[in-house]
Amino acid sequence: MILNTTHTSKENKELINDLVGKAFGFIESIKRRGIGSKRMIIDEVSPNLDYYINKIADINYANMELRPKGVLIHINKGLQNYTWAIPYYQLVIYKINGSSIHAQGKFIHFRNNKTFKENKAFFDKLLDEKVKFDAQYNFQN
Numbered sequence: 001m002i003l004n005t006t007h008t009s010k011e012n013k014e015l016i017n018d019l020v021g022k023a024f025g026f027i028e029s030i031k032r033r034g035i036g037s038k039r040m041i042i043d044e045v046s047p048n049l050d051y052y053i054n055k056i057a058d059i060n061y062a063n064m065e066l067r068p069k070g071v072l073i074h075i076n077k078g079l080q081n082y083t084w085a086i087p088y089y090q091l092v093i094y095k096i097n098g099s100s101i102h103a104q105g106k107f108i109h110f111r112n113n114k115t116f117k118e119n120k121a122f123f124d125k126l127l128d129e130k131v132k133f134d135a136q137y138n139f140q141n
Contacts, residue, residue: 001104002052005074005083012083019085020070035066037122042075043098043111052082062108064122066129073101073108084108088133099123 001019003012029035042060045053052075053060065072070087084106092102098112110116 002049002082002084004080006080016067016072016083016085020072020087021068023065023067032066032125034122035125037064037119038115039063040115040119041111041113042108044109046105046107049106049108052077054078062110064126066125069133071126075108088130091130093123093127093130 001015003015005012024032024035039061040063042053042062054077058078060075060077062073062075065074070085071091073084073086075082075084086101086103090103094100094102098110098116100107100109
């Protein structure tokens with residue numbers, strides 16, 4: 001689900017909290033050594049995400065935030081902000097020349113450059129959280 005979060009609204013906050021959980025508290029974020037990524041350059045998006053990025057020759061940036069039941073991707077388009085909420089059960093990550101996040105029939109590919117390499121620790125945390133979430137529903141013996 002993608003929401004326009006340029007201006008805060010109670011409805012958007014409730015939708016995000018229902019889908020991916022409430023934000024981690026201050027103490028919990030310190031224990032986890034951060035819950036957000038640095039900004040990364042968007043290299044490519046799926047056709048149904050074209051509306052949310054700049055069409056001109058501007059560089060498109062996004063950053064990510066961990067939540068208890070999912071992840072938020074914050075996309076900046078000029079003066080507008082959009083948030084893509086992805087629960088862990090829908091999240092698929094591919095590491096091909098950068099990283100590609102897939103969910104809900106959409107994808108976003110981040111460029112493999114210095115800013116992406118600075119976020120390696122964040123992606124490790126993201127994968128650990130997804131594995132923990134998936135382990136809760138492991139029905140195999």
